[in-house]
Amino acid sequence: MKYVELGKTGMNVSVISFGGIPIQRNDMENTKLVVDVLEAKGVNYIDTAKAYSVSEAYLGNALKGRRDKFFLASKSMARDYEGMKKDIDDTLEKMQTEYVDLYQCHNVPVGDFEKIFAENGAYKALLEAKEAGKIRHIGFTCHHVEDMQHVIENYADKFETVMYPFNIVEDQGTEQLRKFKELGYGTIAMKPFAGGNLDDPDLALRYIAEADVIDIALAGMADPKEAEQDAGVAEHLVPLNEEELAKCDAIRKELGTQFCRRCGYCMPCTMGILIPNAFLFRNYVLRYNMLEWASQRYKSVCTVPASQCVECGVCETRCPYHLPIREMMKDTARIFGY
Ligand code: SF4
Ligand code: SF4
Known part of the structure; x- marks a missing residue:
């Protein structure tokens, strides 16, 4: 050491x-x-x-x-x-x-x-x-x-x-x-x-x-x-x-700056969505193309799906990285279909 x-x-x-x-x-x-x-x-x-x-x-x-x-x-x-x-x-x-x-x-x-x-x-x-x-x-x-x-x-x-x-x-x-x-x-x-x-x-x-x-x-x-x-x-x-x-x-190009660090500061979500988990599974699809595996995990872990987001924006005021969580939620719902 x-x-x-x-x-x-x-x-x-x-x-x-x-x-x-x-x-x-x-x-x-x-x-x-x-x-x-x-x-x-x-x-x-x-x-x-x-x-x-x-x-x-x-x-x-x-x-x-x-x-x-x-x-x-x-x-x-x-x-x-x-x-x-x-x-x-x-x-x-x-x-x-x-x-x-x-x-x-x-x-x-x-x-x-x-x-x-x-x-x-x-x-x-x-x-x-x-x-x-x-x-x-x-x-x-x-x-x-x-x-x-x-x-x-x-x-x-x-x-x-x-x-x-x-x-x-x-x-x-x-x-x-x-x-x-x-x-x-x-x-x-x-x-x-x-x-x-x-x-x-x-x-x-x-x-x-x-x-x-x-x-x-x-x-x-x-x-x-x-x-x-x-x-x-x-x-x-x-x-x-x-x-x-x-x-x-290559990693810099691939990830850009708009990624979730899973710190959890945005929680709790008004609707009970597990925001970091939803983005984790979204990331598996975007980065590794693991749609089938990520869909199964999303279904079992995120019991309140991204589509339930009411766009209240509370989470965005808490995210230290100023992520566009509402937009990312819409994208998560689009990827998984709900
Ligand atoms: S904007 Fe959506 S994800 Fe964020 S707290 Fe509100 S309902 Fe939850
Ligand atoms: S606060 Fe931002 S970076 Fe942290 S888990 Fe929530 S969305 Fe991800």
């Missing part, structure tokens, strides 16, 4: 690290097996969030007796003092630890920074927790270039790390990430596989490892096999060759 300093935090962390979203699809026992693989492969940074339901608790259980082998990061969507205070204490309890190494303001759009830095905002609770030794560093995560730019211009001295989507098809934040590097921030790439749209982990992770604006990539590892595979990439971090660079170009 290769390790880098995460900005000025003093943390020496693995370039391929662990993202805790998929642990929600796991159970306690299997999570332990995943953490066994992380330990064996030298992955020493684990990121999770309050928003990832059971993830903190499962990881906390899996880390019993080996907490000191890992740097732990979590995050909260709370914007006010009381909410953040409560969330930090809850994280410590769930993760069965006396401190977390990095606590982040989770998914912050431009308009929310004012709330975080208000007199009774979340930042006050973060500072208090840091003072009390409950957290060691403070960071933020976001999904838009303008969110990062806002921090650069207004709050650059308030955080120590930034987490942002970065992968073969999403390098739109390069300029801001470079600025953050200059400012001494630790830069963390989320969505290295573009929300499941990139199916070659070796190519995807090596692409990020080469990017000079990124310190570490967080790969979501749902089970021990995936953990072996993703962490294993670090054993041969060689530069991409001509053929592999051409493959990256």
